[in-house]
Amino acid sequence: MDQLSPTAYVILGFVRSEPRSGYEIKALVDESTRFFWAASYGQIYPELKRLSEAGLIVGSDSPTGGRKRTVYEITADGTDELRAWLRQAPETFEMRDEGLLKLFFADALPHEEAIEILRSMRARRLAVHEQLEAIEKTKGEVDDPFPMIVLQGGLEFTQWFGDWCERMEAQILDAALEKRSG
Amino acid sequence: MDQLSPTAYVILGFVRSEPRSGYEIKALVDESTRFFWAASYGQIYPELKRLSEAGLIVGSDSPTGGRKRTVYEITADGTDELRAWLRQAPETFEMRDEGLLKLFFADALPHEEAIEILRSMRARRLAVHEQLEAIEKTKGEVDDPFPMIVLQGGLEFTQWFGDWCERMEAQILDAALEKRSG
């Protein structure tokens, strides 16, 4: 088996501590890694099959009531594979921010309206900041410190980004006033 | 024509100031918006056709030597469409950071090795910071202040992110020492 995708490692990471179903994994992703690595059912279920065929995870039937349910747990090979991946330097870093894109082309608008872009961006960052705070509150004392480190990185990032928007707003406003008066 | 993709607006934005070929647009994207909105030939060329059919841009032959070449410029409708988009609140914001993903699952490694993840991430941010500095140097005095605002946002972001990695590295090291000593 050649090169697993990072999404495969998301699965390995989540089944490492305890057996999980595809549905559970999707739910975990949606409340944690989604902010820096999303995954859809269309990725998760086929990936569970591949990982299972490769012997990195094993599935077992674990029905709740009468409904069929398969939970997967990690194998020794899977743990090795996960650790090997963790030891390699991260590659992918991508960002798509429609706000920055609009700001980049904002010269097509009067500056008063360009400022609105920054206001929207800031409002968006504040909303995400609150989402993250809500998640933070649900977390009690835990053994593994890393998810919390990442979460607090997210909080700091949204904070920084929101502040930046505010500062740029002021900067553009100042520049516009200066132009008018001087 | 219903709903254009943000990539369509990248094109409208770049052909607004002067006529450009698909190749030129791709080159412009690669040295500017790519950090927050990438686009491939496979998106650009079909999109140029669509925008042309929709009357938002017009193409004209502009060969260099004997080679065929089509440059596109924006129409009045295209300018309206671009401005209308700029006035709407930005929607898409996505991030995929394999580094944060690894950090999230770093508990599977001894903490000494987990720190290596942060070191790699920091090195990566510094490298991007230098790329952005190189781009900054190529820009002289220009009318339109917005690309420079966005560029400096990128510089500040990579700076912040690099610092954060450094601080988290220290934090984990401290926690490990504390655990060992007391």
Added chain:
DNA sequence: TTAAAGATATATCGAAGCGATATATAGTGA
């Protein structure tokens, strides 16, 4: 008590995006 709503669970499909590459010509330097 039963009907509706919501949660759990798996699977699939079309549209869109991404990266790599094919093809061709023009210019540049050894």
Added chain:
DNA sequence: TCACTATATATCGCTTCGATATATCTTTAA
């Protein structure tokens, strides 16, 4: 003149995304 790079357009396979289909179980409330 040969190799390399830049310009220019186009395409193709793969992955990903989001939405939705299907089904069962649980909870809630008229």
